Amino acid sequence: MATFSDVGPLTYIAPxxxxxxxxxxxxxxxxxxxxxGPNVDRNGSAGSPLIAFNQGKQSIIAPSKRxxxxxxxxxxxxxxxxxxxxxxxxx
Numbered sequence: 001m002a003t004f005s006d007v008g009p010l011t012y013i014a015p016x017x018x019x020x021x022x023x024x025x026x027x028x029x030x031x032x033x034x035x036x037g038p039n040v041d042r043n044g045s046a047g048s049p050l051i052a053f054n055q056g057k058q059s060i061i062a063p064s065k066r067x068x069x070x071x072x073x074x075x076x077x078x079x080x081x082x083x084x085x086x087x088x089x090x091x
Contacts, residue, residue, distance in 0.1 A: 003086070003087070003088045003089075004086065004087045004088075005039050005041070005086045006039060006084055006086075007023060007036070007039070007084060007085040007086065007087050008021065008023065008084045008085050009084060010042075010082055010083070010084050011082070011083060011084060012080055012081070012082050013050065013073065013075045013080070013081050013083065014075060014080055015048060015075050015077060015078050015079060015080070016074075016075065016076075017074070017075050018072055018073065018074040018075075019072065019073045019074075020070070020072050021036065021070065021071050021072070021073065021085060022068055022069065022070050023036065023068075023069050023071075023085065023087070024066060024067055024068040024069055025066070025067075026066065027066065028064065028065045028066060030067055031067065031089055032089055032090055033057075033089060033090045034057070034069050034087055034088070034089045034090075035052075035055055035071075035087070035088055035089075036052060036055065036069065036071040036085045036086070036087045037050075037052040037071075037073075037085070037086055038050035038052060038073050038081075038083045038084075038085065038086070039083055039084050039085055039086035040081065040082075040083045042082065042083075043082075045081055045082045045083055047077060047078075047079035047080070047081055048075050048076065048077020048078060048079045048080075048081050049075075049076055049077050050073050050074065050075055050076070050081060050083060051073070051074045051076055052071050052072070052073050053071075053072050053073075053074070054070065054071065054072040055069075055070070055071050056069065056070040056071075057069050057070070058070070069087075071085070073085075
């Protein structure tokens, strides 16, 4: 199982806010089931819990075949949090 940390730009999420992420690779390989969650292992990220939900995958044919993945992240606590994504797969 592959794990990727520090995926995407570092982003602040406010209390009660939801962010919508998409990620993928510029290749035609199906990377199988991937799950993404908040990567909060850094300064400025302590505090509120972040919840990952609405995991998804899409096959895109044009202009070339590739796969796009989706996840939503919500801040359910009282404080601002700095994060990006951590992704794990079951390839």
